[in-house]
Each structure stands twice: as C-alpha cells, then as structure tokens.
Amino acid sequence: MKKVTCFYLEKCPYCIQAKKALDELVDENPDYGQVEIDWIEESRNPEIIDQYDYYATPSMFIGQEKLYEAYLFETYEECKAHVKGVLDQALAR
Template sequence: MKKITIFYQPLCPFCKRAFKYINECIQENPELGDIEIEKIDELIQPDYADKFDYYYVPTIYFEGKKLHEGGIFKDEMKDLLTSVLTGKEYNQPTK
C-alpha cells in the first residue's frame, strides 16, 4: 500500500479543507482509498516536523518527496492522489 504524509495544524482552515477533499475524492473514486494517509500534527510532533523542508500547511509528502505545500483545490487533490496511486508525476500548480 502506498502512503502519503500530511503535515497539518488542527485549526488551519486549509488543512480542514484538504482532509475534506481527500474524503470526497475517495468517496467518488474508491480506488484512491488504497492510499494510506499519515497525518502529522506539527504542533504535537514539532521535532519530527522540523526534519522536513516546508513552511505552509498542509504539506503532503510521498516517499520523502514534497508533492504539495499550502492550500489545495479538490481537483488538485484528486490529481495528487491519482499520481501517487498510478506512479505518474505530480507537479504542484503555481498560484
């Protein structure tokens, strides 16, 4: 099973939206449910979070590579999850 790691803060509205989009994407595309989601609350695990190179949350890593940092739209989340599942490259859109 493939696993992504998401660094987040519980009160962050962008993080809440990202988790909502993950759930919606999995409901609409059940095969995406095969991806394990590791959630790291950076306020609870700051020593671990400090080992990674990011500034904004949510930040999503897959196999040690940062895929996305900051706010994310639903279509971007679907593309990210699909890329993890299929092995295709994901490029974070520039905003």
C-alpha cells in the first residue's frame, strides 16, 4: 500500500467535497481507511507545492504521479469516483 499526498485549500468547495467523498468511501469500504493520506494545505506550504505539478485543488498524488486533480464544475459523483480510483490504486501498490 502506498501513501497518498493530497493538496487542498481550506475553504475550497471542491476540497470539501473530496473530504466528504473520502468519508463516505471509508464508511462503504473500511479498507479505504487503511490508506495513509498526507493532507497538505497549499497556502501554508509553498515550499512543498513547488515540487509538484498541478493547477487545481484538490490534487492527489502517489509519489510524484498525479492521480486526480479537480476541475471546474466537477460534480460530487465525479469527485467521489476519482477519489475512489486513487484509494484503489493506493491499496493495489
């Protein structure tokens, strides 16, 4: 299993939706709760974010590989599916 790094902004509605999706996914499948996620608040960690290639939050990585980056007008269902995909990849590695 690999650790996931997630960049977020505290008041970002897409980040809030990703955290809600994560909570729901863990409720649906407790195995997802085993995935370690390093939540990095973008505005407080400029020295870290410079090492990653992304434009929008939330963005989720395993190592330097970007697995998910939110986009404008993304629905909750789309977000949840992307977060699930990240969790599935983390568990499989």
